Each structure stands twice: as structure tokens, then as C-alpha cells.
């Protein structure tokens with residue numbers, strides 16, 4: 345409305361000035377209309393009409409351009425004012441020059457009252473240093489700055505803000521800067537909840553590990569006593585019935601003792617307290633020991649256990665106990681999940697990775713495979729079996745297979761601690777092959 349009034353006034357003013365000029369020209373003009381021919385007058389009139397139409401058309405065009413400009417300006421202000429982030433323009437010393445509506449809402453002050461207020465009034469006392477530091481860096485380096493700090497609304501409410509600052513070089517005005525301001529309080533709250541949840545989970549996991557560790561220790565001693573006694577009753581002097589019962593007690597105690605050792609290992613691994621102790625030993629001997637122990641476990645099963653160890657395997661330096669544990673776990677599983685058939689343990693080395701002669705960094709890549717033709721593992725479970733407490737085929741209708749799903753988790757963690765890898769190739773009804781690849785230090789090497 346105001347715009348229309350203005351342009352009407354403007355048009356009237358133009359008209360007044362045009363008439364003045366025409367009058368002046370008429371006075372100065374040497375051409376007197378009385379001396380013009382009719383033909384010349386007609387031509388001049390035509391010319392004037394064309395000029396008038398031309399001017400009207402130009403005027404219409406100008407009006408349209410003006411309307412478009414007004415609409416664009418209104419759109420720009422809508423975008424600026426209602427942007428999802430606050431925009432604030434500030435002088436170099438920190439006085440607010442201009443702010444959009446979002447910034448005013450964020451700071452809890454009417455827009456009109458913001459100008460000429462120092463921005464530092466809206467910054468929490470504890471975060472003033474951070475504000476001044478970034479402002480100093482902004483003007484010293486000229487590089488945009490972005491940081492998080494706590495701001496205070498006019499009513500005293502504190503909120504977390506993310507500020508992005510850039511230097512604004514005005515043409516006539518002095519140097520200042522522009523801030524883009526967003527409220528990140530929800531983000532900060534979510535972060536705090538997440539952090540607390542993580543801390544709680546860590547302390548719960550620590551408590552669980554400690555509990556497992558304590559209870560496993562308490563169980564271990566009596567279990568050893570029970571096993572000792574059951575071995576005593578397995579002797580010739582016992583009756584066949586006593587021997588049968590003693591066998592059952594012994595087998596179950598062994599299972600429980602394995603579980604106790606697994607729980608202890610898991611609590612040590614989870615607490616990062618399992619340390620490897622390297623000693624020099626003969627690889628072949630160690631493999632054969634594990635295979636012999638496995639043979640004792642077959643106990644009348646229709647399963648054979650064969651072993652093939654490449655000739656010339658070197659003496660190595662590694663944690664012998666943990667190396668045997670890896671092998672024993674894999675052989676134990678192969679026995680547990682094979683009812684009838686053959687298990688083959690195969691140990692080879694990669695000759696190119698086992699250099700001859702002395703040297704501080706001498707290593708040997710060894711590949712250990714334990715292959716069975718037992719139940720096999722469904723493809724979609726082959727990754728999960730390495731996670732703690734994950735197990736399948738607990739009951740396959742014919743017999744119960746002991747265990748709690750910790751063996752492969754421990755095995756994988758140990759292999760990885762030794763710097764190696766473990767993988768499985770398996771097919772249900774055909775069998776499984778577990779492959780461990782280790783880069784072992786050769787005996788006499790530097791470490």
C-alpha cells in the first residue's frame with residue numbers, strides 16, 4: 345500500500361518536471377507551430393503518439409520489474425528471518441548490529457532490543473574465555489572458526505550452541521563478523537546419556553568379569569579334588585558299577601573344569617589382563633601332544649584322528665600354553681561335533697616366509713588346519729560362532745554336546761593376540777575345516 349502511494353507521488357513529480365522542461369523548450373524552440381505544414385504537423389503528432397505508447401510500455405515494464413524486486417526482497421527476508429539457524433552480524437569489538445528472528449528466539453530477546461548489545465552478555469561466564477579466544481583467532485587469521493559453547497537466554501536459561509564465525513569485510517563500515525548460531529542442547533544431552541550408558545555398561549562388564557573370576561577360582565579347587573577322587577575309584581579295586589559311576593563323575597568334572605578355565609580366560613581377556621608368555625619350543629612336538637590328548641578324548645567314538653606335520657618345522661618362540669590351547673580347542677570341537685568319520689590335523693609352513701640363517705626379525709608363517717567330516721555349520725552362522733556365548737547344535741536329537749559357546753571366542757581372541765587369523769570353511773552334513781595362520785618368531789630371534 346505504502347509502495348503504491350510512493351510510486352503515485354513519484355509519477356506526479358515526474359509529470360510536473362516534464363511539463364516544466366516542455367515549457368522551457370517551447371520558449372526556446374525556434375520552430376513555431378504556425379509555420380509548420382499540415383503534413384509536418386500530422387507526422388509530428390504521429391511521432392509523439394508513438395513516443396507516448398513507447399514510454400507507457402517502458403513504464404509498465406519498470407513497474408513490473410519493481411514488483412518483482414519487492415517480492416524477491418520479501419522472499420529474502422523470509423529466508424533470512426525464518427532460517428533454521430540464527431544469523432547475527434557483529435562489530436569487531438563484539439556489538440550486535442543485526443540478527444534474524446531465529447537468533448532473537450534463540451537468545452530469548454525481541455529482535456529490536458538486540459542491536460547495540462554486546463554478544464558477550466549472552467555467553468555463559470565459564471565459556472567467555474573460549475569465546476574471546478575464538479574471536480581473537482578469527483580476526484588474527486581471517487579463517488572461519490567453529491566451536492561449541494554455552495549461551496544464556498535473556499531469562500537465564502542456559503543452552504548449548506554451535507557457533508560458526510566468519511569475518512565480514514563491509515565496504516564503508518568497519519570490519520565485523522557474522523555468526524551462524526544453532527542450538528545443540530539436545531545433541532549434547534544425547535551425548536551425555538550415551539557416555540553415561542557406556543560407562544555403566546563398562547562398569548557392569550567389569551563387575552561381571554570380576555564375579556566370574558572369583559566364582560571360577562572358588563570352583564576350581566573342589567573340582568580338582570572331585571576329579572582326583574573319581575580317578576581313585578576308577579582303579580582295579582573298585583567294582584564295575586563303581587568304575588562306571590567314577591567314569592561319569594570324571595567326565596562331568598572334566599567338562600566343568602573346562603568351563604571354569606574358559607570363564608577365567610574370558611574374564612582375563614575382557615579385562616585385557618591376558619598376557620602372552622613366549623618361550624622357545626618345538627612346533628611339531630607341541631602339535632603331537634595336542635593330537636595325542638585329543639585321541640584320549642575319542643573314547644570309543646567311531647572317529648579317527650590323524651595328523652600330518654610338515655617335515656622340518658623350525659623351533660619357534662611363542663606362548664606354548666596358548667598355542668596348545670588353540671589347537672586343543674579346535675580338535676576338541678571337531679571331536680564333539682563329529683559322530684562318525686575322520687578328523688585330520690595338518691600343519692604346514694610357507695617356505696618363502698621362513699628364511700634360513702640368523703637374523704633379528706626372523707619369522708615363519710605357519711598354517712594349522714583342523715578338518716572334520718562332522719555336522720558342519722550353516723553358512724549364515726559361520727561368523728557368529730566366534731562370538732562369546734554363541735552356539736548351535738546343542739541338542740541334535742541324539743546326544744547332548746557340552747559347552748557354553750566360549751571356546752571359539754577364546755580361540756579367536758588368542759590367535760589375534762598372537763598376530764594371526766582364524767577362518768572356517770564348512771558345509772552342513774559335509775564337515776568343517778578351521779584354519780589358523782600365524783606368523784611365529786623363530787627360536788633365537790631378537791625378541
Ligand code: ADP
Nearest residue numbers: 677678681720729735736747748749750751752
Ligand atoms: P561350544 O563348543 O562350547 O558350544 P564354541 O565356541 O567352541 O562353543 O563353538 C561355538 C559353536 O560353533 C558350537 O556350539 C557349534 O555350534 C559350532 N562349532 C564349533 N566347532 C564346530 C565343528 N567342528 N563342527 C560343527 N560345529 C562347530
